[in-house]
Amino acid sequence: MSFDASYNEKELNAVGTRPVRPDGVDKVTGRARYGADYNMPGQLVARVLRSPHAHARILRIDTSQAEALKGVKAVVTAADLPDLTDGDASLFAILDNCMARTKALYDGHAVAAVAAIDVHVARKALKLIEVDYEVLPHVVDVDLAMAPDAPVLDETIITKGVTPAPDAPSNVFAHSEFGHGDVAAGFAKADEIVERTFKTEQTHQGYIEPHACVASCNSDGSAEMWVCTQGPFVYRQVCADLLGLEVSKLKVTSSEIGGGFGGKTHVWAEPVALALSRKAGRPVKLVMSRNEVFRASGPTSATSIDVKIGATKDGTITAAEATLRYTSGPYPDTWAETGAMTAFACYDLENVKTVGIEVLVNRPKVAAYRAPSAPMAAFAVESAIDSLAHKIGIDAVDFRIKNAAREGTRSSYGPVYGPIGIGPTLEAAKAHAHMSAPLGKNQGRGMACGFWFNFGGQTCTDLNISADGTVTLSVGTVDVGGSRASLSMIAAEELGIAYEDVKAGVADTASLGYNDMTDGSRGTFSSSMATISAARNAIAVMKQRAALMWDIPVEDIEWKDGQAHAVGASHDNLAPLSVKDIAAKAGNTGGPIAGHSELVADGAGVSFGTHICDVEVDPETGATRVIRYTVIQDAGKAVHPAYVEGQYQGGAAQGIGWALNEEYIYGEDGRLQNAGFLDYRIPVCSDLPMIDTQILEIPNPNHPYGVRGVGETSIVPPLAAVANAVSDAVGVRMTHVPISPPRILAALKAQR
Template sequence: MNDIPLAGTAPKAELKWVGTRGPRPDGLDKVTGRARYGADFRLPGMLVGRVLRSPHAHARIRGIDISKAAALPGVKAIVTRDDFRDMPSEFVPAGEMMVNYRDIVRNVMAREKALYEGHPVAAVAATSASIAREALSLIKVDYEVLPHVIDAAEAMRADAPLLDETMITAGVDPAPTKPSNVAKRMEFSTGDLKAGFAQADFVIERSFATKPVHQGYLEPHACLASVNEAGQAELWCTTQGHFVVRTHCAKLLDMEMSQIRVIATEIGGGFGGKTVVYLEPLALALSSKSKRPVKMVMTREEVFLSTGPTSGAHMKVKIGVRKDGKITAAEAELIYEAGAFQGSPVGPGCMCAFAPYEIENARVIGYDVISNRPKVAAYRAPGAPISEYAVECVIDELAQKLGLDPVEFRLKNGAKAGTRALYGPKFGPIGLVATLEAAKNHPHYSAPLGPNQGRGVASGFWFNIGGESCASLHINEDGSVTLMIGTPDIGGSRASMALMAAETLGIDVAHVRTLIADTDSIGYTFLTGGSRATFATGMATVDAAKAAIRQLCARAAKIWEISEDAVVWEDGHAKPAGQNAATFPPMSLAELAGKAGKTGGPISGHAEINAQGAGPSFGTHIVDVEVDKETGRVDIKRYTVIQDAGKAVHPGYVEGQFQGGAAQGVGWALNEEYVYGADGKLQNAGFLDYRMPVTSDLPMIDTVIVEIPNPAHPFGVRGVGETPIVPPMAAIANAISRAIGTRLCELPMSPPKVLKAMQAHKANGG
């Protein structure tokens, strides 16, 4: 990886729109119920599509008999594994993860085996939901039930049931001769680990475990597909990246991309989970067979059973420090569950684990392990919250051991501009130290604590990414502006884009309307993920606006009959570049737009970019908890998020990202988990028992936006959406440990576990 640039164009000092808190363009439709999400679309002649799913965690599929279902009146199409061609093993990037089409085609529709409860086995399109349901019951699947394995540690054992008999662990030299459930081993290292630990006065080594947690977006996956006799398809779906949906569907269904138009509906939350395809290829296949539109909507149970949570993990972390508080060496071993197919986020987990610190001697080893669970999908900073949770707990324990304030200890070792990260690059300007200083000075950090309360802090890091984005900006005849982008708006990005366009053009943001264009209306744009939308599509937007400005200036030059480079753009107006150029009165954007027809035709600006220089975002969280000593229940009493945003384009939505990430982290820390029975079946596939935080579980979440500009972005933007979920688990674990005097090394820290830890501590004389 390239180093992150240290310098670039300095952001403009005076900003009129960027940094303001105006209303969002899509807001009105969202508060009136008018906004249309994935399940809100319908077409004439529409069929209902439903999926038959495996009831078994692991079973060979000996045969599928669809004859009775196909004969049921009202059934118009059925698809099974026979309707999808097999794919070779090939890795391509998808969001922040790599995907393999051999695996995707099997995840979309089971082939040789059903690999988890909920794995699709067949799909039906029928004239009504009840007929579709009846048809599913008429499909006879001949399963040979196989022994299953759920937990990664068990899946790594030599005698564990094998999910894929051809899987040879990658990244091990020499390659193993026997197949296993370990897909890959990876290692990142620097310096001399042995020498580093030899210099340490104290070494702490701890083992940690976390459970899979789901993104928990409220809107279930949904799509509506319509394929005509010529094979031309339209697909409405709720997704973080409709271009990525098109890529996957074209590949899986052997269609030309030009034949599939994907329209991103409003999206009811994604958090990484809507970066892959589940229903979309099935709906297209069913529509292609029936030649009728097919709508498919998952139930909440299906969402939990068959869409990706993030990994559960087993980890070991060992860190050595000198008495003066300097970290001398650090080591981690990370085992991440990938679910039924390889590709857990253990890679980024390894890369992020020690990223907040300057450590000369370090090594992280990661294992990607498959087991009979749904394939994991990206979840907000995929991989990072898991490994950084473990590391930040050990950092806290070391601070206690050294008698140092945990913020001071982090300041002594914190990464700064010039620090070389374990994963390769040297950091440019970064905000970790600024967030730590802000934490230290925040009134929360010195507020008194009540009985049974504890305060914890933790820091977090996420890379953020750039990548391909397009923007088309049209200057309408009346001077209003239509901006089209290709990143679905998941949390207010249309507002941010409008602000950046208005700022660049020098016009009132009220005149800019941002639309999410479909795949036929704009160039390839990578998905909304990796905290890239405001950064990368924002860069494209600014570039498109600048391209439009060049044209506007050229039109003014034409009217004034002066040379184009004698015209400048200032404050929404074309002006002669000083007295020497000419002395015409400035022409506004609206005036130039009105004359466009006579000066050369419509005015638009385009940008098609591969954005480079994404700036990492660091955050530090402070949390106060109160523990019920008799029941182990943990209450979050106070919470503060401090994070570097580079530049907050719309501070309200930046704060919203901070608060939302913290709230999800509270769920991950305290109660959320996938609970499996001995039969390999998920026991809590619903919001009743998958316990996400509710309103009454949380206090207000205070925020501090630190702004250390990213030199690569015209306004200094860093992505902000993912980092907020990195620190909470450790911050809460550290707070609990300080409240009860003993440490839990397992998530979630649910009441029975906290109570047990307290009882054990008491029994040991604590």
């Protein structure tokens, strides 16, 4: 059935309210089942042996003693995960990252794994595995990795995207370039130019729940896996590809999820758990420790970014240029390319050029983290914009308003924008009381803007109407931020029934068609589109059933306020039929009533936000406190405003942590020094003020209710907003994130 997804302004009843979430009781009473809360009969415990070296050739692995230990049921190495990737480089990188094949490429890289009857035996077995390493020189810093004398991680890599192609291998996988106009001519017209280099350190998503799964391979070639993931269908595909399973014979069920933020869109140890189960012939539970989570899963890129922006005295930007160097871990990837696309996306620029440079280093394979790659680019650009505003003596908000992108602007990464929210968020910031509140001693204020693309993708939803008229909604996007509530609201809105009569759940891969994962802020955007479509399909069925019940033509039936109405003079005396009435008779009118939807949710509207931050800095210690913080962002249409606010606050909190304290710290030996929450400092509650939010609603023309994704944009501006605030408070431009107390004191000292 064709589905028209275009925006149609109408009064909404359920959408825009703030009901209690359906998963809340289970979560607060401890009944919700997360990755580690599932068990199977005969289940074994897995532990993974990891490289202590940042870069080493694996000369020999002897597992015989471990295999001989009583209680050990399987030991696997790369030999048990044969290469089935058939030349697919990105799939090979996933395979090699799950289990090192010829070289350990970072501290924490898996080299072997055991499955045993309990954790004590498994630990003992790890110590009995002998690995001979040839330790190789390593490099972890983005700039040092590009130096001519840097140890090269992969001798087959010749930089792509440069002409002529280099003749020697290096750690630079690729260059990518975006922009339009003539930047040299633009800079020639500028009255003032700011040119500066910025650095950001590597951060982790910091989800509280570690990666966990239970894998079970059967002798008939079927398998199942319970796992904490943002995308069961994607995990199923990747695991099936890596293990040579038939996709439909692997059933993946997603657990409740204790945070993902992009880090659970990639597989880590799940293929290893399946390989262990296949070899042992028993189910295997694998739960990563916090140390393993930090050392071997999901960090962002570390970056080094050059920015140059020029403007005339009246505040018009004449040219903007950036070179963005991003680490990708030890495998090729495209994180710098994404940074290069987003860097100047907030602005309407005549001349703009960005170059992204992908750099391999001996650190864990980089994973998506909430608007991946955008926060670092925004930090550099928004810091430079701030400096330039000061230099030409124009208010920082007015400067941004003057140059903001608008409908019809050709974006720096190519496409021409439709209706967008950057201008309105800036105007709202200018008018916000926060902007004019007085500041005290040692306090400073900063603001910054941010952009994210958002994504739609493949989506599939089933809506089943029960005999009592209540509704079961099965969605294929994992609920990471309250989407079961928002999707229930959407179903209630379309059907015209009460929110409480809809029960939404996340389906396993055997129960629903393929869905892309919950990433790109797509969960509510895409699944709500599919839910609207499924509900409309169910309404069409119910109209047919009502026609049968009344014995009138279906054309004479109209659906309104959750009821079938017979329209036309001849049917005036027919009382409307509710969903309950129709459902009760379903057995006699053609069987179960359902609405299904399979679609590609195109047209995810781009998203913009503006943040304002006040800090107080102790000039004697560099201690920084965020004392006030405001997020203003366009939601298109806020389905459940409380959860939209939660997304705004959560992104800001993570961004503040990144700005002030979070970083991967490596020793001279290339080993991670702070693989735990004690020394990898995410903010605690008392570190943050109540984060104020303001939701703007500029409808997305490509969604029936105008919805845009809201999950990611909120982490884009904070690095720059905090940096601009600290720079304002201490009077020195801070160019290295995190802006930790030692960096602040060092900057103050350098100025004295």
